[in-house]
Amino acid sequence: MTIILDSNFLFAITFKKDKNFQRAYELFDELKKSKFHPLITNNLVLEETQTLVVARFNGNSFHLDKIYNLFWGEDNFFQIEYLKQDDYKTVFNTLKKYTTPKRLLSSVDASLITLYQKYNADKILSFDSHFDTILERLY
Numbered sequence: 001m002t003i004i005l006d007s008n009f010l011f012a013i014t015f016k017k018d019k020n021f022q023r024a025y026e027l028f029d030e031l032k033k034s035k036f037h038p039l040i041t042n043n044l045v046l047e048e049t050q051t052l053v054v055a056r057f058n059g060n061s062f063h064l065d066k067i068y069n070l071f072w073g074e075d076n077f078f079q080i081e082y083l084k085q086d087d088y089k090t091v092f093n094t095l096k097k098y099t100t101p102k103r104l105l106s107s108v109d110a111s112l113i114t115l116y117q118k119y120n121a122d123k124i125l126s127f128d129s130h131f132d133t134i135l136e137r138l139y
Contacts, residue, residue, distance in 0.1 A: 008127045013070075046080065
C-alpha cells in the first residue's frame with residue numbers, strides 16, 4: 001500500500017509549532033505501525049517545503065538543517081522521486097485536467113496527483129482538501 005506525502009505533512013511533522021503537528025505526529029505513528037509502504041514524495045515537494053521553511057523562519061539555518069535532516073539525513077523515512085524532463089509534460093497535463101476556477105491547483109499539487117496515479121497509490125497524506133474529489137486523502 002503506497003502513500004504519497006505532501007509538503008504540509010512533511011513541514012508539520014518537523015516543526016512542533018505548526019498547527020497540524022499533533023495530527024501529523026499521530027499519522028506518522030500510524031504509518032510506522034501499518035502496512036503503508038512505500039511512502040513517496042518528489043523533488044517539487046522538497047523545494048516547496050524548503051521555501052516554506054525559509055519564509056516561516058526567515059532563513060534561519062537551524063530550521064533549514066532540520067528539514068535537510070528530514071530529506072537526506074537520519075530522520076528520512078520516505079522515498080524521493082526526482083522528476084525528469086518528460087515528467088513535467090505529464091504534470092502540466094494533470095494541472096490542466098484538474099484545475100478549475102473553483103479548484104486552483106499548483107504545479108506541486110499536480111505533480112503529487114501524477115505521482116499518485118503513477119504508483120497507483122492508496123492515499124495522499126495531505127492537509128489540503130482540494131485533493132478530496134481527485135484522490136483518497138489521509139489527514
